[in-house]
Amino acid sequence: MDVFSSLMDGFATALTPMNFLYAVIGVVLGTAVGVLPGLGPAMTVALLLPVTYVLEPTSAFIMFAGIYYGGMYGGSTTSILLNTPGESSSVVTAIEGNKMAKAGRAAQALATAAIGSFVAGTIGTALLAVCAPIVVKFAVSLGSPSYFAIMVLALLAVTAVLGSSRLRGFASLGLGLAIGLVGMDSVTGQARLTFGQPLLSDGLDIVVVAVAIFAVGEALWVAAHLRRTPLHIIPVGQPWMGKEDWKRSWKPWLRGTVLGFPFGALPAGGAEIPTFLSYVTEKRLTKHPEEFGKGAIEGVAGPEAANNAAAAGTLTPMLALGLPTNATAAVMLAAFTSYGIQPGPQLFESEGPLVWALIASLFIGNFLLLVINLPLAPLWAKLLQLPRPYLYAGILFFATLGAYSVNLQAFDLVILLVLGALGFMMRRFGLPVLPLILGVILGPRVEGQLRKTLQLSAGDPAGLWSEPIAVGIYVIVAIILAWPLLLKAWRRSRPQAEPAFAGMPATSEADPDRTDAGGANPHPFDDRDLDTTRNTAAGRQERP
Amino acid sequence: MTSLTSRLKGRSELGVALLLGAAGGLVLWDAVGLVTPYSKSDPVGPKTVPYIVAGLLLVCAVMLAINVLRGGHGETEGGEDVDLSHPADWKTVLPLAGAFIANVLIIDWAGWVISGTVLFWGSVWALGSRHYVRDGLISVSLSLLTFYGFYLGLGISLPAGLLEGIL
Numbered sequence: 001m002d003v004f005s006s007l008m009d010g011f012a013t014a015l016t017p018m019n020f021l022y023a024v025i026g027v028v029l030g031t032a033v034g035v036l037p038g039l040g041p042a043m044t045v046a047l048l049l050p051v052t053y054v055l056e057p058t059s060a061f062i063m064f065a066g067i068y069y070g071g072m073y074g075g076s077t078t079s080i081l082l083n084t085p086g087e088s089s090s091v092v093t094a095i096e097g098n099k100m101a102k103a104g105r106a107a108q109a110l111a112t113a114a115i116g117s118f119v120a121g122t123i124g125t126a127l128l129a130v131c132a133p134i135v136v137k138f139a140v141s142l143g144s145p146s147y148f149a150i151m152v153l154a155l156l157a158v159t160a161v162l163g164s165s166r167l168r169g170f171a172s173l174g175l176g177l178a179i180g181l182v183g184m185d186s187v188t189g190q191a192r193l194t195f196g197q198p199l200l201s202d203g204l205d206i207v208v209v210a211v212a213i214f215a216v217g218e219a220l221w222v223a224a225h226l227r228r229t230p231l232h233i234i235p236v237g238q239p240w241m242g243k244e245d246w247k248r249s250w251k252p253w254l255r256g257t258v259l260g261f262p263f264g265a266l267p268a269g270g271a272e273i274p275t276f277l278s279y280v281t282e283k284r285l286t287k288h289p290e291e292f293g294k295g296a297i298e299g300v301a302g303p304e305a306a307n308n309a310a311a312a313g314t315l316t317p318m319l320a321l322g323l324p325t326n327a328t329a330a331v332m333l334a335a336f337t338s339y340g341i342q343p344g345p346q347l348f349e350s351e352g353p354l355v356w357a358l359i360a361s362l363f364i365g366n367f368l369l370l371v372i373n374l375p376l377a378p379l380w381a382k383l384l385q386l387p388r389p390y391l392y393a394g395i396l397f398f399a400t401l402g403a404y405s406v407n408l409q410a411f412d413l414v415i416l417l418v419l420g421a422l423g424f425m426m427r428r429f430g431l432p433v434l435p436l437i438l439g440v441i442l443g444p445r446v447e448g449q450l451r452k453t454l455q456l457s458a459g460d461p462a463g464l465w466s467e468p469i470a471v472g473i474y475v476i477v478a479i480i481l482a483w484p485l486l487l488k489a490w491r492r493s494r495p496q497a498e499p500a501f502a503g504m505p506a507t508s509e510a511d512p513d514r515t516d517a518g519g520a521n522p523h524p525f526d527d528r529d530l531d532t533t534r535n536t537a538a539g540r541q542e543r544p
Numbered sequence: 545m546t547s548l549t550s551r552l553k554g555r556s557e558l559g560v561a562l563l564l565g566a567a568g569g570l571v572l573w574d575a576v577g578l579v580t581p582y583s584k585s586d587p588v589g590p591k592t593v594p595y596i597v598a599g600l601l602l603v604c605a606v607m608l609a610i611n612v613l614r615g616g617h618g619e620t621e622g623g624e625d626v627d628l629s630h631p632a633d634w635k636t637v638l639p640l641a642g643a644f645i646a647n648v649l650i651i652d653w654a655g656w657v658i659s660g661t662v663l664f665w666g667s668v669w670a671l672g673s674r675h676y677v678r679d680g681l682i683s684v685s686l687s688l689l690t691f692y693g694f695y696l697g698l699g700i701s702l703p704a705g706l707l708e709g710i711l
Contacts, residue, residue, distance in 0.1 A: 037625050054698045167611060168618050171564050171604040177597045178571050185590040188583075192590060193574050216644075218623075223636045223671060227627035388625055390682070393667035396640070400647060400663060401690055404656075405700050413648040417641070428632070429560045430618020443593075451588040459587030 007129055010356030014062055014364055022059045023361050026066020027368045033067075034074020035380045036391060037082070041071025042327035042437075043218065046210040047395075049335055050402040057339045061358045064332055066365040069121055071328070072311050073369055076113045076304055077380050081106065081234050089271035089307050092279045096292070096299030101234040103295045110377050111239035112249045112297055113304040114370055119250075120257040120305035121366040124312025127261050128319075129359050132348070135320035139345035144456065145466050147344075148449040149473035151442055153480075154267040154323050159435040160480050172431045175422070176439020179204060186444070187451060199411050206334040208403045209440050212416045213433055214327070215399035217423015219392045224424070226388060236381045239374050249301040252282050256305030263306075264313025270326050271310040278302035312362070319355055321345060322445075330437045557617055561609040568601030639670035655705020660687035 013019065033044040044067055052060035072089075079090040080097035093113065100109040142150075159169040182193045183203025194200040241249070256278040263274040282298040283289070292299060317323040322343030324330035336343045341351055348355055373380070403416045426433060450464075457463025465471050479486070575594035583589070620628055643666025651659040664683040673679055691711065694700045704711045 037623070051698065054700065164619055165616075167604065167607055170600065171560070171608060174564065174597060174601040174604055175567060177593075178567055178601065181571065181594055181597060187586050188580060188590050190578050190580065190590045192578065192594060193571065220637055220640065221621070222623060222625050223640050224632040224634070225626045225628055225630065226633065226636060226671065227625050387673065389668045389671035389673035392625075392671055393664050394686075396644060396667050397660065397664045397686065400644070401656075401660070401694075401702075404651065405694060405698075405702065408700075408703070410648055410652050413644075413651070417644055417648065420644075421641075424637075425560065425563070427621040429557050430620060431560070443597075447593045450593070451586060454588050455585060458584070 003129055003133055006352065006356045007360060009353065010358070010360030011363075013058060013353060013357040014361040019059055019062050019357070019361070020364070022055070022063040023066045023364050024368060024372075026063035027070045027365050027372055028066075029063075030067035030070020031074040031077075031369070031373060031376075031380065032070075032383060034071035035077050035383050036074075036386065037078060037384065039218075039395065040075060040214075040327075041068060042210075042331050043214040044071045045328055045331045045335070046207065046214050047398055047402050049207045049210070049331065049338075050405045052335070053338070053406070057341065058354050058357050060335070060339070061354060062361040064335065065358055065361040066368065068311065068328060068332070069117075069308070069362065069365045069369055072308055073114065073117050073373060074380070076117070076307070077110060077377070078384065080109045080113065080300070081236060081381055081384060089275055089310070091272070092275040092303040093300055093307070095279065096296050098234075099293070099295035100297065100300065101236070101295075105295060105297075106234050106236040107239045107377075108241050108245050108297060109295075109300050110236060111241045111374070112245060112301045114239060114373050114377075115241070116249065116253040116256065116301045116305040117308040118366055118370040119253045120260060120307075120309040121312060121369070122363065123254075123257050124261050124264075124309040125359065125362045125366065128312050128316050128362070131265070132316050132320045132359075135316060136345045136348045139321055142345075142469060143467055144449050144453040145464055146469040146473070148446065148453050148464065149470040149477075150267075150321065150323065151446045151449060153473050153477050154317075154325065155435070155438060155442055155446065156477055157267040157480055158325065158438055159432075160483070165430065166484070168429075168431045169435050172426065172433070173435035173439045175431075176436035177443040179209060179419075179436070180440045180443030186448065199409065203444075204415060204440075205403075205406055205412065206331075206338070206441060207406050208412050208415055209419060210331050210334065210437060211399045211403050212419030213423040213426075213436060215395050216416055216420025217427060217433075219395045219399070220420055220424040221427040222392055226392075234381075236377055239377050245297055248288075248297050251285075252278070252298045252302035253305040255281060255285075256302040256307075257309040260306035260309030260311075261313040264310030264325070265316040267317065267323065267325055270314075271307045274306040274310050275303040278306040315362070318343075319347060319358075322347065324438065324441065327434050327437055330434075330441050334441055555612055557612045558609060560618075561605045561612065564601050564608060565605035568598045568605055571601065572598035636670055636672070640667055643667045643670060651705075652703060653705055655707055655711075656702035657684075657687045657691050657707055657711065658705060660690065 014023065029048065030041070030044055033039050033047070034041055045064060048063075048067060052063060055063070075090045076093050076097070079094035080101050082098075097109045097113065100106065155173060159173045160166050178193070180203075182200055184190070184194075184201050185192055191201055256274070259278050259281070260271065260274040263277075264271065279299055279302060282296075282302040283292050286292065286296060286298050288296060288298075311328075314324075314326050314329050317325055318329040318333060322333065322336075322345070324333045333343055341347070341354070399416065400413060403412050404410075406412065423433065425431075426436070453463050454461070457466065465474065571594050575591050575598060578591050578594075580589050580591065622628060643663050646666060647659045647663035650662065661680075661683040664686055665679055668679045668683070691702050691704075694702055
């Protein structure tokens with residue numbers, strides 16, 4: 001079956017009245033929860049996972065598609081109206097978006113974000129539909145050694161490339177892998193890290209882990225540092241754009257899409273790098289350079305499009321290889337496994353109708369997002385005023401409910417609290433959360449591939465590099481690991497070399513206290529600069 | 545002694561290194577305790593990966609301790625409602641954790657409607673709301689709504705506990 005006819009079948013499934021209803025619910029819930037401060041898309045999906053357990057997989061995934069894009073869009077609304085982005089992917093949007101809102105152009109900022117998200121999301125989803133089967137065709141020829149290498153690459157790339165401190169990333173990865181070890185060993189049936197506790201022998205439920213780290217950890221962390229002075233929220237009417245705004249937006253949308261999709265699809269992609277690149281590109285290409293820093297619409301249109309295109313790109317390795325590259329995809333992958341669906345390249349073969357229904361509902365969700373969110377923007381802005389005690393008490397309440405309803409065991413709530421405390425500690429001491437989640441989810445699968453590989457080679461470690469693809473990937477892994485050293489050597493040979501984006505206002509305010517464990521800047525595009533932006537953005541908020 | 549305390553001051557992050565070390569030690573100890581005869585069909589065995597994970601954790605623990613003693617520190621996470629200018633407010637966090645623990649302790653016995661009310665009401669109180677009546681009403685209705693919502697909508701029966709027969 002070719003892509004087009006499969007996709008049409010997908011639409012037929014997704015457009016049945018009940019499934020369409022789930023898509024609408026997903027988009028509305030996703031946006032509403034995404035708009036709420038403190039709740040990102042990953043947490044939204046984690047909190048709603050238990051609710052979808054009773055749905056049949058197809059409906060559940062249709063709902064997830066809506067939640068996914070809804071949550072992404074909700075985050076940008078928050079950053080435009082509040083100037084304190086909740087997720088690193090909307091940091092860049094806040095730079096110009098909030099300036100626009102302050103200058104009375106909130107309606108245009110929201111409109112260009114919504115329409116740009118729609119354009120980028122639609123193109124990105126189309127690219128996903130085309131690319132994923134190609135990747136699958138390539139992937140089915142790979143054996144265990146290559147899979148093992150790809151998964152190692154994904155784990156290391158996310159740990160070493162994203163985040164400001166590699167050491168803390170690896171610490172987080174180690175904790176995640178350790179959590180993933182808990183339970184019965186799948187090959188020999190030996191109990192590992194269960195301490196004789198029968199309730200632990202099935203392992204820790206991934207929903208409980210995700211909800212604990214994302215929701216409980218976040219609620220406790222915010223409670224410890226709750227802002228007592230209310231944030232200034234910019235009132236907004238119906239979003240709209242004038243002719244001039246359209247003229248200035250459409251090119252940044254397309255450029256943002258081109259930047260966003262490939263980065264999203266890479267193992268350590270994520271949306272931070274492309275949104276940042278898009279901002280820099282638009283700043284260079286704009287005909288209104290004087291407006292940058294004061295609220296230029298290009299600076300919202302480009303990064304928002306890049307953000308959504310990256311969101312679509314992320315789904316390519318997730319669906320085609322079973323490889324999550326951001327937190328939301330990781331949680332969705334956990335949902336796959338909890339439905340007994342085996343992620344990996346066989347997915348398109350074994351669960352074809354479900355996958356194509358999911359892709360079709362991504363198109364539908366994207367369209368609904370535009371139709372629903374343009375008129376509802378003023379309502380979403382009101383959600384931002386929800387009293388904080390209710391918001392965070394509500395997060396704890398629903399986190400508890402969600403974790404408890406999986407197995408109806410009070411024991412799960414104890415784990416929820418313990419891991420919530422771990423999440424709190426990680427936020428306090430700057431340990432990134434993503435490596436932990438990926439470690440929990442990918443850890444057991446990496447181990448499985450390792451054992452299968454060595455089983456095939458009868459214990460000979462040479463089996464690990466018996467496939468050319470695997471060798472190529474190990475070379476990439478080595479480059480990533482050696483990157484700080486390479487960069488140091490390169491800098492020494494060219495001492496005047498400056499980072500390419502020295503023009504960013506944030507870099508000039510670099511935090512002198514900041515020390516990096518890896519020594520040199522681990523990657524020219526790591527989110528150190530974005531973090532600084534976030535800090536200054538938060539700092540700016542304090543001014544009356 | 546004083547030089548030690550002054551050196552340790554503000555280095556609470558060493559606790560993270562300690563935790564990583566403890567976790568690594570635990571994984572190692574657990575892996576050593578596994579008894580597995582060598583088998584041809586599984587040359588890797590259940591011990592190898594725990595050894596690797598334990599090694600990773602222990603190396604990270606040592607490196608983090610060195611990093612912290614040299615003056616490095618992790619970057620605390622910001623957010624919309626996070627104000628990092630004041631120190632951690634334990635007067636909020638501890639009651640909040642208390643409300644959570646209360647829920648864990650009574651959920652099986654008192655049922656979700658009561659324990660959920662306690663959880664929400666306690667959390668809202670801990671977070672600084674002082675509208676006792678309004679908060680109480682919201683707590684009860686949230687718990688009741690989710691109880692019936694889960695039962696009727698999702699087919700999951702949360703424990704009724706003390707209110708068994710009434711609900």
